[in-house]
Amino acid sequence: MSTETTNPVRWIDICGLDELTPNVGTAALVAGEQVAIFLLPPAASGAESSPRPEIYAVGNHDPFGGANVISRGIVGDLNGEAMVASPLYKQHFRLADGHCLEDDRVRLPVWPIRVVEGRIEIGVASAE
Amino acid sequence: MNKSKLVVIGNGMVGHHFLTALAERGGKDQFAITVIGEEPHTAYDRVHLSEYFSGRTLEQLSLVEAGDFDQIELLLGDPATAIDRSKKVVTTAAGKSLAYDQLVLATGSYPFVPPVPGREREQCYVYRTIEDLDGIMAGAKRSRVGVVVGGGLLGLEAANALTNLGLEAHVVEFAPQLMGVQLDQGGGEMLRRKIEALGVTVHTGRNTKEIVDGSEHLHRMNFADGQSLETDLILFSAGIRPQDKLAAESGLVLGERGGIEIDDGCRTSDPDIYAIGECALWQGRIFGLVAPGYQMAKAAAEVLLGGEGRFRGADMSTKLKLLGVEVGSIGDAHGRTEGSYSYQFQDERSESYKRMVVSADGTTLLGAVLVGDTSAYDTLLQYALNGIELPDSPEALILPASSGGAEVGLGPDKLPATAQICSCHDVTKGAICEAMDNGCRDLASLKSVTKASTGCGGCAALLKSVFDAELVKRGIEVNTDICEHFGYTRQALFHLIQVEEIRSFDELIQKHGRGLGCEICKPAVASCLASCWNEYVLEPPHAGLQDTNDRFLANMQKDGTYSVVPRVAGGEITPDKLIVLGEVARDFGLYTKVTGGQRIDLFGARMEQLPQIWSRLIAAGFETGHAYAKSLRTVKSCVGSTWCRYGIDDSVGLAIELENRYKGLRSPHKLKMGVSGCTRECAEAQSKDVGVIATERGWNLYVCGNGGMKPRHTDLLATDLDRATLIRYIDRFLMFYVRTADRLQRTSVWFEGLEGGLDYLKAVVIDDQLGLGDELERQMQHLVETYACEWQRTLDDDAAARRFRAFVNTDDLDNGVVRVVERGQPRPATEQERRDLAVTSDN
Numbered sequence: 001m002s003t004e005t006t007n008p009v010r011w012i013d014i015c016g017l018d019e020l021t022p023n024v025g026t027a028a029l030v031a032g033e034q035v036a037i038f039l040l041p042p043a044a045s046g047a048e049s050s051p052r053p054e055i056y057a058v059g060n061h062d063p064f065g066g067a068n069v070i071s072r073g074i075v076g077d078l079n080g081e082a083m084v085a086s087p088l089y090k091q092h093f094r095l096a097d098g099h100c101l102e103d104d105r106v107r108l109p110v111w112p113i114r115v116v117e118g119r120i121e122i123g124v125a126s127a128e
Numbered sequence: 129m130n131k132s133k134l135v136v137i138g139n140g141m142v143g144h145h146f147l148t149a150l151a152e153r154g155g156k157d158q159f160a161i162t163v164i165g166e167e168p169h170t171a172y173d174r175v176h177l178s179e180y181f182s183g184r185t186l187e188q189l190s191l192v193e194a195g196d197f198d199q200i201e202l203l204l205g206d207p208a209t210a211i212d213r214s215k216k217v218v219t220t221a222a223g224k225s226l227a228y229d230q231l232v233l234a235t236g237s238y239p240f241v242p243p244v245p246g247r248e249r250e251q252c253y254v255y256r257t258i259e260d261l262d263g264i265m266a267g268a269k270r271s272r273v274g275v276v277v278g279g280g281l282l283g284l285e286a287a288n289a290l291t292n293l294g295l296e297a298h299v300v301e302f303a304p305q306l307m308g309v310q311l312d313q314g315g316g317e318m319l320r321r322k323i324e325a326l327g328v329t330v331h332t333g334r335n336t337k338e339i340v341d342g343s344e345h346l347h348r349m350n351f352a353d354g355q356s357l358e359t360d361l362i363l364f365s366a367g368i369r370p371q372d373k374l375a376a377e378s379g380l381v382l383g384e385r386g387g388i389e390i391d392d393g394c395r396t397s398d399p400d401i402y403a404i405g406e407c408a409l410w411q412g413r414i415f416g417l418v419a420p421g422y423q424m425a426k427a428a429a430e431v432l433l434g435g436e437g438r439f440r441g442a443d444m445s446t447k448l449k450l451l452g453v454e455v456g457s458i459g460d461a462h463g464r465t466e467g468s469y470s471y472q473f474q475d476e477r478s479e480s481y482k483r484m485v486v487s488a489d490g491t492t493l494l495g496a497v498l499v500g501d502t503s504a505y506d507t508l509l510q511y512a513l514n515g516i517e518l519p520d521s522p523e524a525l526i527l528p529a530s531s532g533g534a535e536v537g538l539g540p541d542k543l544p545a546t547a548q549i550c551s552c553h554d555v556t557k558g559a560i561c562e563a564m565d566n567g568c569r570d571l572a573s574l575k576s577v578t579k580a581s582t583g584c585g586g587c588a589a590l591l592k593s594v595f596d597a598e599l600v601k602r603g604i605e606v607n608t609d610i611c612e613h614f615g616y617t618r619q620a621l622f623h624l625i626q627v628e629e630i631r632s633f634d635e636l637i638q639k640h641g642r643g644l645g646c647e648i649c650k651p652a653v654a655s656c657l658a659s660c661w662n663e664y665v666l667e668p669p670h671a672g673l674q675d676t677n678d679r680f681l682a683n684m685q686k687d688g689t690y691s692v693v694p695r696v697a698g699g700e701i702t703p704d705k706l707i708v709l710g711e712v713a714r715d716f717g718l719y720t721k722v723t724g725g726q727r728i729d730l731f732g733a734r735m736e737q738l739p740q741i742w743s744r745l746i747a748a749g750f751e752t753g754h755a756y757a758k759s760l761r762t763v764k765s766c767v768g769s770t771w772c773r774y775g776i777d778d779s780v781g782l783a784i785e786l787e788n789r790y791k792g793l794r795s796p797h798k799l800k801m802g803v804s805g806c807t808r809e810c811a812e813a814q815s816k817d818v819g820v821i822a823t824e825r826g827w828n829l830y831v832c833g834n835g836g837m838k839p840r841h842t843d844l845l846a847t848d849l850d851r852a853t854l855i856r857y858i859d860r861f862l863m864f865y866v867r868t869a870d871r872l873q874r875t876s877v878w879f880e881g882l883e884g885g886l887d888y889l890k891a892v893v894i895d896d897q898l899g900l901g902d903e904l905e906r907q908m909q910h911l912v913e914t915y916a917c918e919w920q921r922t923l924d925d926d927a928a929a930r931r932f933r934a935f936v937n938t939d940d941l942d943n944g945v946v947r948v949v950e951r952g953q954p955r956p957a958t959e960q961e962r963r964d965l966a967v968t969s970d971n
């Protein structure tokens with residue numbers, strides 16, 4: 001598991017873009033890690049000026065509740081930053097970097113994610 | 129520039145607070161800092177140490193923030209062993225020598241273990257560090273019974289921890305009462321009763337003479353009075369002693385009973401050496417709490433930087449929850465002040481005890497003890513700390529509201545600017561007002577600017593009331609917006625949705641909101657949409673709005689699996705259906721329990737099992753029970769006239785009719801109803817949102833009751849109704865509530881805020897004074913007619929099963945779900961059991 005890595009990444013095919021529902025999280029198993037994937041609709045109401053990335057991949061494990069449930073949380077934004085709220089105890093995690101907004105010491109891992117020809121791909125560090 | 133050398137011994141809570149206080153004031157530019165710590169970890173939150181047992185990790189308990197140790201040399205796991213004051217050098221166990229110009233001692237304290245023969249036996253522990261807790265956890269696995277020696281604040285917390293670890297817990301206290309430091313005798317007695325009711329056995333007045341081999345358990349504790357107690361594990365929590373050995377050996381002045389003497393600037397008898405926290409003795413007192421330690425840390429940092437820092441003593445009042453029991457102690461709790469007298473109020477039924485100690489002239493509050501109900505704590509503390517003059521009948525401050533005790537509470541307006549609101553971070557009301565003058569307009573920013581309420585959290589309610597009062601004073605309206613995405617209340621949103629016939633969240637937020645939404649507004653809007661239009665809640669535009677449980681039409685459990693609760697209207701169920709429930713539970717390995725709502729809950733279903741389980745249940749004639757939704761849960765019934773020799777009418781029949789009528793109604797919060805066949809009230813209808821009781825002449829209708837956190841008895845809305853009128857009134861009542869209540873507001877709370885109270889409600893529901901009656905009935909009728917079982921709907925949808933898969937890209941299962949068997953049924957493994965299982969399966 002690795003984040004923000006400058007190592008070369010290996011892209012792993014996950015599913016079709018059409019298998020994701022906007023605003024509804026999806027879990028995937030990637031190289032043994034549970035990943036929560038979120039598709040946000042293209043910049044809602046008035047935010048055209050700041051085109052934000054629309055797909056995010058963060059850890060599915062809830063560090064507070066201890067269960068693998070982040071993909072089942074509600075997504076949205078707080079102060080303009082895209083976030084997901086844990087379904088168990090409602091802590092917020094920033095989707096961009098996984099940071100918990102209530103407790104800066106806690107963060108979810110994040111993965112690079114992209115769409116290639118209608119398929120979702122997640123990047124993992126290729127170094128063993 | 130040549131920096132002077134500063135060495136800090138101890139990286140506990142106070143030692144670390146000192147480092148941040150120093151850094152905030154630019155201290156890193158002036159000093160080259162070295163920190164010596166005995167523990168192998170950097171500072172962590174000892175106050176919340178017990179949460180380690182419930183799964184909080186060391187990382188989460190850590191007090192260290194990014195950058196704290198930049199430019200600081202840190203030696204961990206290597207205690208300082210000597211201070212040579214003439215050479216100004218500290219040596220460590222590993223043999224390092226560190227020269228200093230200034231030295232700070234923050235060595236804290238160590239647990240006192242009474243010199244009882246046998247105390248060094250195995251499975252004997254203390255309770256202070258992470259390592260202690262690791263030891264206790266391991267020991268608890270081999271144990272059934274655990275004893276805590278010491279019935280003070282920490283001892284009781286430790287007993288709670290043992291209970292949570294599954295042990296039969298005992299507390300052995302030498303003194304005749306519990307928490308003798310903070311509580312008077314009456315308070316101690318009440319606390320004991322409450323704690324014993326929770327299953328912890330309390331032995332007071334017991335002096336442990338020796339610990340020897342037991343016959344049933346590992347140890348036997350023999351007491352001086354000839355009694356004995358067998359146990360597998362012993363935890364000493366008999367007080368703390370200042371860790372002053374280093375100071376003593378280097379010749380610093382100590383108090384008679386230990387503790388390093390300091391002045392107001394936290395300087396010891398050697399002007400280049402400071403002491404702060406629990407190792408320090410100020411005016412003959414040791415402060416065993418973190419807040420005074422933080423104040424010392426701040427004072428020492430200021431003095432070191434040439435400022436005027438002063439430690440002026442600290443208030444030792446405390447409010448806490450021990451084993452779920454609320455306890456508060458303020459000032460002179462024992463009434464030791466000359467000439468003082470006291471008021472006491474004891475309620476044996478609700479088991480609460482309150483005492484106030486008042487000065488001889490009756491004008492000031494000197495101290496107080498609260499057990500079982502600490503709601504008066506904030507007010508009393510402010511009276512005591514600020515010497516505010518007491519009202520004419522001060523006893524009203526601790527009497528229940530019903531006897532005229534209300535309204536004497538101290539409004540935040542009455543507090544002087546010097547009143548301390550947050551003791552952890554020493555924030556006064558004046559500081560809060562200043563932050564608001566400088567632009568703080570919401571609680572979150574107020575907290576981050578002043579730090580108030582970011583310590584123990586005990587002052588949160590007080591902070592909010594000061595904040596609200598100050599907003600009003602500044603002519604700013606108290607913000608009732610549902611969240612940052614909508615400038616409206618739930619009621620207003622409901623109205624917009626209805627009047628403008630808005631059908632989706634996206635439409636609403638585009639027209640009336642901003643941003644993407646959040647976990648507050650999305651479920652609230654989903655509920656309003658469902659109350660108005662009753663569309664399937666998992667329709668794509670609605671699915672992402674649903675709260676945890678609605679999202680998969682089942683209640684999420686702590687390990688991410690779900691519970692399944694089919695509807696059993698009125699609690700009536702055929703033997704065949706009961707058998708099906710049993711078979712389904714058996715086939716899917718589910719834990720079964722009869723709920724408090726007269727039905728059966730099947731726990732532990734994996735997400736991907738839910739569709740299969742429900743197809744079995746639906747085939748057998750079951751439908752969803754909405755246990756996951758803010759909507760009608762159950763209509764509890766008694767057996768009624770069909771069987772009962774006292775029954776006046778058919779309570780089961782009516783309960784089933786009501787349950788079928790209102791099932792699926794999405795409302796601001798959950799709804800519960802009850803129907804009893806006669807006034808003996810076996811269905812407890814008077815504690816429900818809607819209660820109905822049979823009379824000789826029809827049905828009495830009761831509304832707005834509540835069990836749960838704050839129970840409330842219903843009010844009688846109408847008497848002797850025939851069935852048709854009864855149902856018409858309930859329709860109107862419910863729909864009126866759905867339209868006008870706040871999000872997550874039960875009918876009880878809604879009712880209490882309803883202007884005009886019961887008379888107004890009667891006017892709306894019975895006399896139809898708003899002329900809304902028809903409309904409310906029509907809206908309800910629409911919902912009744914469009915009802916569809918959500919699980920049936922889900923199974924009809926081919927795509928559904930795919931949505932319930934654990935992973936989108938494989939058929940693997942979530943490996944985070946681990947089960948063990950207890951009393952013949954599966955249950956989630958505890959953290960410890962998971963670790964054990966992982967070890968055995970690795971081998």
Ligand code: SRM
Binds near residue numbers: 721800833
């Ligand atoms: C299963 C059950 C306990 C049991 O084993 O008996 C239960 C279980 C839960 N209750 Fe309850 N309550 C259950 C009967 C009750 C009762 C008794 C009753 O209904 O007669 C009460 C008090 C009566 C009342 O509500 O007025 C009750 C008062 C609460 C409360 C406090 C509500 C309040 O207004 O103070 C909550 C918390 C909340 O809703 O915010 C709660 C919340 C919960 C939740 C939903 C907590 C959660 O979010 O996980 C539990 C989930 C159950 C699950 O996973 O299936 N439960 N709960 C009972 C289910 C009844 C049913 O068949 O549907």
Ligand SMILES: Cc1cc2nc3c(=O)[nH]c(=O)nc-3n(C[C@H](O)[C@H](O)[C@H](O)COP(=O)(O)OP(=O)(O)OC[C@H]3O[C@@H](n4cnc5c(N)ncnc54)[C@H](O)[C@@H]3O)c2cc1C
Binds near residue numbers: 167208257418421
């Ligand atoms: C379970 C528990 C619950 C508590 N609950 C509360 C509460 O609710 N409210 C409250 O206000 N307080 C509470 N306390 C008390 C609170 O934790 C202490 O007041 C606080 O930790 C004191 O901080 P300190 O830095 O003085 O001591 P500590 O936090 O003990 O830190 C002292 C550090 O110095 C180190 N040290 C000692 N000697 C040496 C040496 N020679 N060389 C190097 N390092 C050394 C120690 O290893 C330790 O790490 C609780 C304590 C416990 C154990």
Ligand code: SF4
Binds near residue numbers: 768769804805808811
């Ligand atoms: S409430 Fe009355 S009718 Fe119902 S079971 Fe009790 S005694 Fe019988």
Ligand code: FES
Binds near residue numbers: 550553580588
């Ligand atoms: S009193 Fe502890 S956080 Fe304010």
